[in-house]
Amino acid sequence: xxxxxxxxxxxxxxxxxxxxxxxxxxxxxxxxxxxxxxxxxxxxxxxxxxxxxxxxxxxxxxxxxxxxxxxxxxxxxxxxxxxxxxxxxxxxxxxxxxxxxxxxxxxxxxxxxxxxxxxxxxxxxxxxxxxxxxxxxxxxxxxxxxxxxxxxxxxxxxxxxxxxxxxxxxxxxxxxxxxxxxxxxxxxxxxxxxxxxxxxxxxxxxxxxxxxxxxxxxxxxxxxxxxxxxxxxxxxxxxxxxxxxxxxxxxxxxxxxxxxxxxxxxxxxxxxxxxxxxxxxxxxxxxx
Numbered sequence: 001x002x003x004x005x006x007x008x009x010x011x012x013x014x015x016x017x018x019x020x021x022x023x024x025x026x027x028x029x030x031x032x033x034x035x036x037x038x039x040x041x042x043x044x045x046x047x048x049x050x051x052x053x054x055x056x057x058x059x060x061x062x063x064x065x066x067x068x069x070x071x072x073x074x075x076x077x078x079x080x081x082x083x084x085x086x087x088x089x090x091x092x093x094x095x096x097x098x099x100x101x102x103x104x105x106x107x108x109x110x111x112x113x114x115x116x117x118x119x120x121x122x123x124x125x126x127x128x129x130x131x132x133x134x135x136x137x138x139x140x141x142x143x144x145x146x147x148x149x150x151x152x153x154x155x156x157x158x159x160x161x162x163x164x165x166x167x168x169x170x171x172x173x174x175x176x177x178x179x180x181x182x183x184x185x186x187x188x189x190x191x192x193x194x195x196x197x198x199x200x201x202x203x204x205x206x207x208x209x210x211x212x213x214x215x216x217x218x219x220x221x222x223x224x225x226x227x228x229x230x231x232x233x234x235x236x237x238x239x240x241x242x243x244x245x246x247x248x249x250x251x252x253x254x255x256x257x258x259x260x261x262x263x264x265x266x267x268x269x270x271x272x273x274x275x276x277x278x279x280x281x282x283x284x285x286x287x288x
Contacts, residue, residue, distance in 0.1 A: 056119035256281030
């Protein structure tokens with residue numbers, strides 16, 4: 001009995017060691033699972049949806065892009081008809097009928113960011129004798145600064161009439177407390193050129209950099225600034241030595257001679273020209 005008891009005790013000891021080892025492995029696996037869960041939870045937290053303001057939302061096309069990226073948005077527009085189309089499209093954002101030039105009536109620090117497409121240039125128009133573009137821009141940017149969280153960003157794509165209008169809009173934003181500047185995509189293209197006003201609510205952070213413009217190869221010495229040219233320069237083509245119109249008409253003494261000289265030039269160019277007749281270059285009577 002004593003030998004068998006000793007063997008049983010040894011087996012029980014081995015089983016106990018196995019149980020302890022399996023428990024430790026389960027605990028390690030649980031620990032790994034918790035680590036993965038916390039990491040996954042952290043990624044989710046970083047990808048939390050933002051509350052964004054779409055200024056001049058129109059029919060909600062820009063809002064659809066925001067919804068596709070998982071963000072929540074609020075749209076405002078001055079056009080009742082455009083908002084009706086947005087309602088018919090059943091957009092996900094909340095819509096407000098409002099004039100941006102009269103200010104934004106939202107709670108302080110409620111939005112994580114703002115976007116706008118083709119709106120800023122309309123604030124510079126004086127539709128009535130009482131409308132003051134400078135005042136409208138000031139009211140708009142001050143109210144926008146108030147409803148944005150500090151450190152958030154507002155991006156405007158707009159179409160200024162000239163450099164003066166662009167400077168007026170930018171200066172109004174800076175006086176309201178924003179920082180940032182102009183970014184121009186494809187500055188040398190007449191069709192693809194896009195102008196953006198990228199603003200930050202408050203002073204820029206130390207590691208902050210403006211977005212890089214598309215289609216710009218050469219940049220300024222400061223990498224945080226985007227090269228912008230108010231004038232689009234094109235290479236001038238050398239003109240061929242052509243006979244000027246004045247030289248053609250130099251020997252022409254009458255209207256008929258001028259007409260015949262022009263027709264002769266067109267014939268030399270290979271163009272189809274009517275045959276000369278006694279009516280060539282003759283003025284028509286008033287009765288005709």
